[in-house]
Amino acid sequence: MTTSxxxxxxxxxxxxxxxxxxxxxxxxxxxxxxxLVELDRAGRVEVVxxxxxxxxxxxxxxxxxAPTDALLAAAWTEVAHKERSPQHLVTRLGRGVEEPLAGRLxxxxxxxxxxxxxxxxxxxxxxxxxxxxxxxxxxRELTSVLVGGAGPDPRTAALVALLHAVGxxxxxxxxxxxxxxxxxxRARDVADDAEVAWVAKAVKDAIAAAGSGTYVGGV
Numbered sequence: 349m350t351t352s353x354x355x356x357x358x359x360x361x362x363x364x365x366x367x368x369x370x371x372x373x374x375x376x377x378x379x380x381x382x383x384l385v386e387l388d389r390a391g392r393v394e395v396v397x398x399x400x401x402x403x404x405x406x407x408x409x410x411x412x413x414a415p416t417d418a419l420l421a422a423a424w425t426e427v428a429h430k431e432r433s434p435q436h437l438v439t440r441l442g443r444g445v446e447e448p449l450a451g452r453l454x455x456x457x458x459x460x461x462x463x464x465x466x467x468x469x470x471x472x473x474x475x476x477x478x479x480x481x482x483x484x485x486x487x488r489e490l491t492s493v494l495v496g497g498a499g500p501d502p503r504t505a506a507l508v509a510l511l512h513a514v515g516x517x518x519x520x521x522x523x524x525x526x527x528x529x530x531x532x533x534r535a536r537d538v539a540d541d542a543e544v545a546w547v548a549k550a551v552k553d554a555i556a557a558a559g560s561g562t563y564v565g566g567v
Contacts, residue, residue: 353389353503354382354419357510358449359458359483360520367462367474369446374514374555379449380442381513381551383423384434385506385544390415392424395546396431405546406431419448434550435557450475458482491521494534502543509539509548514555 357378361369369375384407387393392411398404409428414421423441432440450473453459459475466472477483486507492498493508494517500508511517517535518528539548 353385353506353510354379354445354449355453356482356486356507357382358446359453359477360486360507360511361514361516362450362459362475362477364477364480364483367459367476370516370519371514373558374551375446376442377438377551377554377558378442378510378514379445380423380438380440380554381510381547383419383441383445384427384438384547384550385510386420387415387424387427388544388547389502389506390420392420393427395434405434407434407437419445434546435553438547438550439554439558447473454478456482487520487522490517491524493538494518494521494531495524495526497534500538500542505538505542506544506547508535509542509545510551512536512539513548513551 361371361375361378363370384393392409392415393407394410396406396408398406407427408431409424411424414424414428426440427437450459450461453475454461457479458477460478462474462476464472464474489504490508490511493500493504508517511520512532512535517539518531521531523531539545542548
């Protein structure tokens, strides 16, 4: 199993020339959400609905053995450790995964790694694009859904939902003359109908909570 949704999401969230993320504030929950999407699509997690006065959701791990993919194994183990809300999990699962995900894309020849320092003091790593073929295919698929009105498969719908959660869905497609507001509306409709809409909501809620200074890391 490969973390294709997480890799593709990272690719779309990186600036092609500089290799820097378009929005560093949402990168962690976005990538955490992508890993949770992969676990959900593989049948390795389930959402538990809790009733009572305060209705809430938690996520439970399924299965007894971790996935073979190293990143998904780490994510599954984190979920299996303790039932937590989707909002808490997307933040926890997304920490520290940018570099290994980008490293996989480097190994595939899609990105290249550049290390430098800021003001000669602070190390940073950037991931500029080396081969744009994969991203071009992704953008065509997304344009077909968001602009052309094609029905998305579950994987594409998941990607749209995650992009919509971070406000980037309308920015990764060729509008072909369509107004941005219509593209955003189409992205919202696809996101709402996606099987993993609950993950996208968790990403959006985690970003909002971080912006308000509310701690969502959990234990």
